[in-house]
Amino acid sequence: MTAKIFIDGEHGTTGLQIRSRTADRRDVEWLSIPEAERRNAAMREDMLNSADIAILCLPDDASKEAVSMVAGNNNVRIIDTSTAFRIAPDWAYGFAEMDKDQADKIRSARCVANPGCYPTGAVSLIRPLRAAGILPDGYPVTVNAVSGYTGGGKQMIAQMEDVNHPEHMTANNFLYGLNLKHKHMPEMKIHGLLDRAPLFSPSVGRFPQGMIVQVPLHLENLNEGASLESIHAALVAHYAGQNIVTVVPLEDSAKLGRVDAEELVGKDTMKLFVFGSTGGAHVNLVALLDNLGKGASGAAVQNMDLMLSA
Ligand SMILES: NC(=O)C1=CN([C@@H]2O[C@H](COP(=O)(O)OP(=O)(O)OC[C@H]3O[C@@H](n4cnc5c(N)ncnc54)[C@H](OP(=O)(O)O)[C@@H]3O)[C@@H](O)[C@H]2O)C=CC1
Numbered sequence: 537m538t539a540k541i542f543i544d545g546e547h548g549t550t551g552l553q554i555r556s557r558t559a560d561r562r563d564v565e566w567l568s569i570p571e572a573e574r575r576n577a578a579m580r581e582d583m584l585n586s587a588d589i590a591i592l593c594l595p596d597d598a599s600k601e602a603v604s605m606v607a608g609n610n611n612v613r614i615i616d617t618s619t620a621f622r623i624a625p626d627w628a629y630g631f632a633e634m635d636k637d638q639a640d641k642i643r644s645a646r647c648v649a650n651p652g653c654y655p656t657g658a659v660s661l662i663r664p665l666r667a668a669g670i671l672p673d674g675y676p677v678t679v680n681a682v683s684g685y686t687g688g689g690k691q692m693i694a695q696m697e698d699v700n701h702p703e704h705m706t707a708n709n710f711l712y713g714l715n716l717k718h719k720h721m722p723e724m725k726i727h728g729l730l731d732r733a734p735l736f737s738p739s740v741g742r743f744p745q746g747m748i749v750q751v752p753l754h755l756e757n758l759n760e761g762a763s764l765e766s767i768h769a770a771l772v773a774h775y776a777g778q779n780i781v782t783v784v785p786l787e788d789s790a791k792l793g794r795v796d797a798e799e800l801v802g803k804d805t806m807k808l809f810v811f812g813s814t815g816g817a818h819v820n821l822v823a824l825l826d827n828l829g830k831g832a833s834g835a836a837v838q839n840m841d842l843m844l845s846a
Pocket residue numbers: 544545546547548549550551574575576592593594595596598617618619651652653686687688689690691827828831832
């Protein structure tokens with residue numbers, strides 16, 4: 537039997553990439569609304585309630601509205617790509633490699649919150665070190681990142697690409713979130729198992745897709761015995777047995793002169809690096825991903841497949 541899938545927001549950046557990733561699939565039937573009717577609430581409600589899985593690719597407020605439209609209809613399962621439910625206790629967090637049992641939680645969940653692109657990188661680096669007792673309570677975690685501009689959705693894409701846009705942006709690389717209250721911080725804190733909010737400094741580069749997330753650490757402030765090698769080993773152990781999140785061997789990362797934010801564009805995988813020198817004072821943890829791959833649409837398709845395999 538084919539599963540009926542409706543993407544609310546299918547004509548936006550994340551929605552379109554879900555459709556392109558699944559264009560050849562014959563095991564799903566797509567329910568669809570013409571683009572001109574994308575904000576027609578009655579049509580959306582009808583489609584949402586007819587789906588086996590509704591994938592919400594909408595701003596937070598519209599996602600909350602969509603969820604309210606299917607309240608009480610237990611036949612519909614939901615994957616929400618917005619920030620709205622990522623720390624809701626009754627939603628499964630859709631980062632399947634986060635813990636050994638996370639894929640099973642997603643498989644059996646009615647409601648799955650797809651992680652944010654930046655939190656996917658940050659949580660992937662931080663959580664294993666908290667779980668392994670390497671990163672102590674109270675450690676002041678810093679997360680620095682650069683994203684391709686599609687991370688800002690249709691609006692930022694137009695601002696970056698359309699020279700006639702009234703708010704056209706000419707910068708090749710800019711910092712934002714300068715009040716240090718970015719909406720992703722609670723998600724990073726909770727799923728990173730942190731007891732203190734991280735300091736998060738995001739930026740955007742003039743390239744459509746790709747992302748680097750960095751978590752620099754001072755070894756002397758970690759729990760005793762922490763080293764480049766022990767941190768790398770903890771990440772390797774945490775991600776053993778799956779092939780989406782790869783921990784790059786230390787000897788390979790030691791040979792690199794640079795990391796290219798666009799290396800994984802079009803892929804749904806993520807690479808983790810541990811940079812530093814044996815016996816050195818610092819390590820820099822780096823996650824490399826496509827903001828629209830493992831950071832959004834790729835993860836949504838992965839979660840859909842897990843839910844369909846229940
Ligand atoms: N882009 C990325 O890299 C990532 C995005 N996300 C999240 O995914 C979600 C979607 O983002 P993205 O695809 O980038 O955004 P876009 O702005 O590109 O697309 C959003 C789509 O939703 C539609 N929409 C907006 N409001 C409503 C509404 N009230 N009712 C029905 N449709 C509506 C928009 O239509 P209209 O054209 O009329 O505005 C548009 O088609 C967001 O919550 C975002 O935070 C998560 C991870 C990464």
